[in-house]
Structure formats: C-alpha cells, structure tokens
Amino acid sequence: MSMTSEQQPSHHIVSALVENKFGVLARISSLFARRGFNIISLAVAPTDDANLSRITIVVDADSAPLEQVTKQLYKLINVVKVTELDPRTSVERELMIATLRVASHTRGEVLDLVSVFEGKILNVGAEAITVSLDGHPSKLDDFEELLRGYGIVELARTGRVALPKLDRTALRAVKGKAS
Amino acid sequence: MKLTGAQALIKCLEMESVEVAFGLPGGCILPLYDPLLDSPIRHILVRHEQGAGHMAEGYAHVTGRPGVAIVTSGPAATNLVTPLCDAYMDSIPMVAITGQVPTTAIGTDAFQECDTVGITRSVTKHNELVMDAQDLPRIVREAFHIATTGRPGPVLIDVPKDVLQNTMEWYWPSDSEMLEGIPGYRPNTKGHPRMIREAARMILAAERPVLYAGGGILKARAAEALRELAELTNIHVVTTLMARGAFPDSHRLALGMPGMHGNAVAVTSMQKADLLIALGSRFDDRVTGKVSAFAPDAKIIHVDIDPAEQGKVRRPDVPIVGDCRQVIEEIVREIRNLLADMKPADTSAWHQRISGWQELYPYTYEQSEPGEALKPQYCLETLRDSCPTDTILVSGVGQHQMWASQYWRFDNPYTWVNSGGLGTMGFAVPAAIGAKVGQPDKVVWAVDGDGCFQMTAQELVTASIEKIPVKIGILNNSYLGMVRQWQEMFYDERYSEVYLSPEVPDFVKWAEAMGCVGIRVDSPEEVQPAIDKANEIDDRPVVVDFRTDSREKVFPMVPAGMANDAIVLSPGQDPSALRK
Numbered sequence: 001m002s003m004t005s006e007q008q009p010s011h012h013i014v015s016a017l018v019e020n021k022f023g024v025l026a027r028i029s030s031l032f033a034r035r036g037f038n039i040i041s042l043a044v045a046p047t048d049d050a051n052l053s054r055i056t057i058v059v060d061a062d063s064a065p066l067e068q069v070t071k072q073l074y075k076l077i078n079v080v081k082v083t084e085l086d087p088r089t090s091v092e093r094e095l096m097i098a099t100l101r102v103a104s105h106t107r108g109e110v111l112d113l114v115s116v117f118e119g120k121i122l123n124v125g126a127e128a129i130t131v132s133l134d135g136h137p138s139k140l141d142d143f144e145e146l147l148r149g150y151g152i153v154e155l156a157r158t159g160r161v162a163l164p165k166l167d168r169t170a171l172r173a174v175k176g177k178a179s
Numbered sequence: 180m181k182l183t184g185a186q187a188l189i190k191c192l193e194m195e196s197v198e199v200a201f202g203l204p205g206g207c208i209l210p211l212y213d214p215l216l217d218s219p220i221r222h223i224l225v226r227h228e229q230g231a232g233h234m235a236e237g238y239a240h241v242t243g244r245p246g247v248a249i250v251t252s253g254p255a256a257t258n259l260v261t262p263l264c265d266a267y268m269d270s271i272p273m274v275a276i277t278g279q280v281p282t283t284a285i286g287t288d289a290f291q292e293c294d295t296v297g298i299t300r301s302v303t304k305h306n307e308l309v310m311d312a313q314d315l316p317r318i319v320r321e322a323f324h325i326a327t328t329g330r331p332g333p334v335l336i337d338v339p340k341d342v343l344q345n346t347m348e349w350y351w352p353s354d355s356e357m358l359e360g361i362p363g364y365r366p367n368t369k370g371h372p373r374m375i376r377e378a379a380r381m382i383l384a385a386e387r388p389v390l391y392a393g394g395g396i397l398k399a400r401a402a403e404a405l406r407e408l409a410e411l412t413n414i415h416v417v418t419t420l421m422a423r424g425a426f427p428d429s430h431r432l433a434l435g436m437p438g439m440h441g442n443a444v445a446v447t448s449m450q451k452a453d454l455l456i457a458l459g460s461r462f463d464d465r466v467t468g469k470v471s472a473f474a475p476d477a478k479i480i481h482v483d484i485d486p487a488e489q490g491k492v493r494r495p496d497v498p499i500v501g502d503c504r505q506v507i508e509e510i511v512r513e514i515r516n517l518l519a520d521m522k523p524a525d526t527s528a529w530h531q532r533i534s535g536w537q538e539l540y541p542y543t544y545e546q547s548e549p550g551e552a553l554k555p556q557y558c559l560e561t562l563r564d565s566c567p568t569d570t571i572l573v574s575g576v577g578q579h580q581m582w583a584s585q586y587w588r589f590d591n592p593y594t595w596v597n598s599g600g601l602g603t604m605g606f607a608v609p610a611a612i613g614a615k616v617g618q619p620d621k622v623v624w625a626v627d628g629d630g631c632f633q634m635t636a637q638e639l640v641t642a643s644i645e646k647i648p649v650k651i652g653i654l655n656n657s658y659l660g661m662v663r664q665w666q667e668m669f670y671d672e673r674y675s676e677v678y679l680s681p682e683v684p685d686f687v688k689w690a691e692a693m694g695c696v697g698i699r700v701d702s703p704e705e706v707q708p709a710i711d712k713a714n715e716i717d718d719r720p721v722v723v724d725f726r727t728d729s730r731e732k733v734f735p736m737v738p739a740g741m742a743n744d745a746i747v748l749s750p751g752q753d754p755s756a757l758r759k
Contacts (some may be wrong), residue, residue: 071489
C-alpha cells in the first residue's frame with residue numbers, strides 16, 4: 001500500500017494469534033522487554049476458536065522497526081500467526097469506563113457530554129457518576145480530555161483491538177514461518 | 180501399557196535415540212534416576228550442573244545431535260542458565276530436563292523451588308512445564324524436534340516430582356501428531372527461487388565478492404556445498420569464529436577468520452568487497468565493527484534459516500530464508516545454468532589484491548629470546564603441528580581463544596568447539612569432556628586460560644572417574660589476559676583486578692589431585708616433549724601448564740566500536756598497503 005500520500009503512523013498495530021496456553025502472554029511481554037520494543041497498549045482475549053487467543057499489541061513506532069517485531073514474535077513457538085494492521089486501513093475500537101466527580105451544578109454539563117459522545121451512564125451516586133464509552137481510540141482521547149475539567153476519580157481503558165477494513169486489502173499476513 | 184512419568188520420560192529419551200546424558204540428581208528429579216538404572220542410556224555424573232550443560236553443548240557441537248542435560252530443581256536449574264544461554268547464542272541443539280517441586284507445591288516458595296520456566300524463557304528456544312504425566316511423550320517429541328530443526332537451540336522441559344511419580348498410558352506421537360501440537364512452528368528450509376536466481380546473477384556479476392561463512396554452515400551440514408560454491412565461482416571465503424573448520428584453512432581460497440581479532444586480509448577483503456555472500460552468519464558486532472562503516476561498498480546476499488536475522492543489523496539486497504545447504508546447492512545449480520551462456524565478471528584484479536595482502540599480512544609474533552618467557556603462539560603452533568589434522572580443539576574465552584582460532588589450521592568441520600556469542604569463561608573443560616564423549620576416537624585438546632580453567636576445572640574429576648581422556652593446555656599468564664590487554668591499550672596501563680597469581684593454584688598438583696597427569700612447561704625447549712608426553716597418554720586426562728608471557732597481546736585488533744578500517748596490526752606491520 002502507498003505510504004506517500006498519507007502521514008507515517010506513530011504506532012504499529014500487531015495482531016497475533018497465539019495458542020491459548022498459560023505462559024504465552026509472559027513469553028510475548030518478555031520478548032518485548034528484552035528487545036526494547038515499547039508497548040503502548042495490549043489486549044488479550046480468546047477467539048471463536050477455543051485453542052487460540054488474539055493478542056492486539058500497539059507498539060511505539062519509534063522504539064522498534066515493525067519488521068523485527070513481527071519476525072521476533074514469529075520465533076515464539078506458541079505464536080501461530082502475526083498480522084500487521086495499518087491504522088489507516090483497519091477498524092480500531094476501544095472501551096473506556098470512568099468515574100467522574102459531579103457537583104449539582106456540573107451534573108447537567110457532564111450528562112450532556114456523555115450524550116454527545118454517545119456514552120452510557122453505568123452508575124449514579126450523590127457526588128459521582130460512572131460512565132462508559134466505546135469507539136475509536138482517538139474519540140476516547142477527546143472524551144477523556146473534555147472530562148478532565150470536571151475531575152476524573154478513576155479511569156480504565158481496555159487497550160485497542162483492531163481488524164482490517166473489508167474494502168481494502170489491509171491484511172498483510174507476514175509470509176513464511178520463523179524458525 | 181501403564182508407566183510412571185519417570186519410566187515414560189526415560190523411554191521417551193530412548194525413543195529419541197539418546198545415548199548419553201550429563202547430569203546430577205537431587206530431590207525433585209529423584210524419581211527419574213531410578214528407571215535410569217535400567218536404561219542403556221549412559222549417564223555422566225558431573226560435579227556442577229553448569230558442567231552438565233557445557234558437556235551437552237560440546238557433545239552437540241561435534242556430533243550434530245542434541246546434547247542432553249538432566250538436573251534437579253532450584254539451584255540446579257539456575258546453575259544451568261549459563262549453558263542454556265550459551266547454547267541459545269550459538270544455536271546449539273540441546274534438551275535440558277529439570278526437576279520441579281510437586282504441582283501442588285508450585286507457587287508456595289517450597290524448598291528448592293524456583294520459576295525455572297520463567298527464568299529460562301529468554302535463554303531457550305522454547306521451554307515447557309509439564310503438568311500431567313500423560314503429556315510427557317508429546318512434550319519430549321516436540322522438544323527434540325524444536326531443538327534440532329530450523330535454527331537449532333536449547334529447549335528445557337521442567338518436570339514436577341509428582342508428574343514423574345504419577346502413572347500414564349504409554350504412547351508415542353507420530354510426526355503429524357507431534358506437528359499438530361505446535362501449529363506455530365514450521366521453519367522454512369527452501370529458499371525462494373526468484374531470490375536464488377537473483378543471488379546467482381549477482382554473484383557472477385561481482386568483481387570483488389567474498390563468501391562470509393558463519394556457524395549456520397556447520398549447523399546445516401553445508402561445508403561440502405560451500406566448498407563447491409567457492410570452487411565453482413573462484414570466490415574467497417572468510418570463516419567466522421563460529422565457522423572455523425567449515426572451509427579448509429589450507430584451501431587456496433581460504434581467508435580465515437574476520438572480525439575484531441581476525442586477520443588483516445579477511446577483515447580488509449570484506450571492507451573492500453562489492454558483494455558479501457553471507458551464509459549462516461549474522462553480522463555480529465565482533466565481525467562488523469562499527470556497523471555504519473562496515474563493508475560500505477558491498478551489496479549483501481544474506482542466507483539464513485532465521486527470518487529475524489534478515490535485516491536485523493544490515494539490510495540485505497537479496498534476503499534468502501532457508502536451510503544453508505539446500506540454498507547453496509540451489510545457487511550452485513543456478514550458477515551452472517547461467518554459466519552455460521554467459522561469462523562471469525573478471526575477478527583477477529581482486530585476486531591479485533588479496534594475494535598481495537596475504538604476502539604482507541600474515542599472523543605474526545616475536546619469538547622469545549633465550550631465557551625469556553614462553554610465547555603462547557609458539558605453544559599453539561607446536562601443538563598444532565604435533566596433533567592429527569582431525570583433532571578436536573576446544574577453547575575457553577579470551578586471548579587464548581583468539582590465538583587458538585588464529586594459529587590452528589582447521590581443515591575439517593566439527594573440529595572447533597568454543598563459546599562465541601555469549602563468551603562464557605569456563606566453557607573449555609566441560610565442553611571438551613562432552614566432545615570426547617561424542618567423538619571418543621578423536622584426540623580432544625582444550626586450550627584454556629588460567630582464569631577460565633579456575634571456573635570449571637572440577638569437571639576434570641568427572642573426566643577422571645568416567646575415563647574420558649581429554650587433554651587440557653593452559654596458556655597460563657597469571658592474568659585475566661584479554662582484560663589486561665584492554666587495560667594496557669585503552670586504560671593507560673592501569674591494571675585493575677586482572678592479576679591472578681603465578682603461585683596459587685599449583686596447576687600440576689591440582690591436576691594430580693583430580694586424577695589427571697599434570698605437566699608444567701616453563702621454556703620453549705620443554706614445549707615439544709610435554710606435548711608428546713600428553714599425546715601418548717590415553718587412559719586419563721592430562722593438564723599441561725604452559726607458563727606464558729603475560730605481556731603478549733592479541734593482534735590484529737579492531738578496537739571496540741571502531742570501523743574495521745581502524746585495524747591495529749602486529750607491531751612492525753605497515754598498514755599502508757591495506758588502504759590500496
């Protein structure tokens with residue numbers, strides 16, 4: 001795919017299908033630490049195949065050439081398939097839940113904001129509410145920035161998951177298995 | 180058939196044709212040592228678990244078959260970490276079996292418990308904790324397959340005590356059943372045909388080509404293929420520290436070892452080349468010097484079975500992922516086809532330049548004057564000329580290792596055993612023992628330093644008791660010699676903590692105490708008789724203590740981090756001709 005017309009992404013998204021066994025995540029995280037690859041976010045969950053899990057790793061593009069990341073991942077015996085996803089040709093989603101401090105006079109503004117971003121109210125207390133929001137990670141970033149003014153008590157994000165867009169051949173499976 | 184886990188594990192090793200295992204029993208591995216009594220597998224009882232690991236490596240180096248080490252849990256497993264890392268760095272096939280506390284005790288900080296799988300994760304190609312005796316045959320088959328295929332390496336199997344004691348129903352997985360268990364492991368051995376054609380064309384078009392042979396040649400049993408390629412194309416070959424013996428040193432196209440202490444011709448021919456054909460070599464920093472200044476005009480063909488080596492250090496123009504032997508044979512076939520209707524580029528000017536350098540820049544040292552201390556290079560030359568050509572030479576790490584690689588004449592593959600990547604001091608004695616076990620009919624000499632020897636010498640007790648007649652030549656300069664050399668050259672001769680002692684230990688007495696013959700050599704006249712005497716002894720190990728000149732340094736030398744063009748030659752050699 002052409003890299004000339006659009007800006008070089010600041011991160012890589014690597015999607016790895018791995019055997020669903022204990023210790024596999026530790027193998028991957030120790031590989032990243034050992035090779036100096038900086039993880040921005042990491043999401044792990046089983047797939048439709050009970051023997052496989054999908055690990056979606058967002059890697060700082062400055063800390064590692066993507067080629068080395070995928071090749072080193074392939075060297076792990078329990079890694080079955082590694083796919084690079086270009087942020088420009090993939091769909092990315094992330095989930096955030098946040099508990100916000102609300103005073104009586106700001107409650108309305110916060111609820112408006114949640115509604116504009118199409119978030120959900122999960123829990124309401126006297127001085128705080130808990131909301132959830134899913135969407136593109138950059139939308140979550142914007143929401144988080146706007147909430148900051150009201151006082152964030154606690155916030156958790158899942159890390160992004162991604163799949164290739166269907167209309168373009170974004171899926172570039174790295175061919176050839178590592179030794 | 181019902182078996183205990185221990186019986187099953189021994190049977191698995193027999194199914195994998197294991198003939199010898201190096202090990203030392205203890206609490207958690209105890210159940211395994213009982214059925215071992217009834218097995219034809221020879222067990223060699225070491226004196227320290229690190230010794231077991233290096234013996235397994237030495238055995239694997241000279242036989243090409245996986246070395247096996249068996250130790251218990253906790254401290255025994257941690258003692259194995261150094262040899263595992265050594266084997267990982269040098270791609271040595273090895274299977275380590277460690278005991279573990281019972282599954283019910285894992286995670287409780289039980290006696291002699293440690294997280295073996297966690298600790299060894301980054302120094303093994305793969306490792307596995309066995310939680311069910313029923314899994315043992317599958318895991319052992321996978322371990323041997325993974326250790327010996329693709330880029331070889333060490334695999335560790337951690338077996339809790341109760342898994343050894345529980346019963347299982349015996350089975351032996353077929354190839355396809357075994358492969359089903361490791362869906363993520365399918366090494367690619369066949370090179371891409373388009374890349375192979377491209378490589379063949381590039382080789383014939385090059386005017387200043389060099390074959391850069393690494394340890395992968397030996398792993399792939401590709402020495403003959405390499406020779407065919409070199410002779411067909413009339414291209415010179417450098418053999419890295421890990422590839423010594425992969426191409427005969429006495430061949431007209433041999434340039435010997437490149438790198439930090441390589442000879443000036445090997446180093447310079449790579450620097451000036453217009454094409455480097457890297458075969459199972461990995462552009463190690465000890466070979467490239469400063470990477471940005473390495474072989475600046477050269478195009479790169481890089482053949483390696485490990486895709487992650489392609490472009491890791493230097494971006495290849497033609498990357499070929501595959502087994503070195505298969506790929507070289509394909510390249511040879513392709514070149515023969517091309518030669519039917521084309522002529523290769525004229526390399527005669529390049530050959531002339533190389534032979535000019537060869538005349539000017541041999542390895543050289545000053546012979547000692549009468550009454551002066553013995554030169555280590557002289558000891559090595561005499562030893563070389565007094566041994567059969569298929570002698571297996573083993574070394575530790577440091578000055579003696581570099582001199583051994585420089586001054587020996589390696590004309591046969593699998594006759595050089597050393598610790599290249601990790602640089603493990605203390606490697607030589609146990610690795611020599613493992614090598615002698617693997618090749619009992621060959622003469623095995625270890626050249627060691629006095630610093631190295633003191634790290635693992637106790638394994639000579641193992642060698643004496645087990646009747647493994649290795650020969651050890653200590654180049655004893657009473658110093659940590661390589662560190663001393665760096666302090667002399669780069670730290671203003673400020674010698675910090677490098678002086679050992681010329682008096683203690685008494686190596687002859689120490690050798691005798693361990694059941695070996697000990698010989699001390701102080702002067703040049705004593706060198707030949709001592710070596711002759713050592714070569715005559717075949718019923719026990721021999722230790723020869725060569726008392727050598729501590730001022731002697733290894734040259735040439737490319738100072739660390741510098742460009743290879745900054746090579747420092749032996750005193751008296753004029754570098755100007757290298758710049759032409």
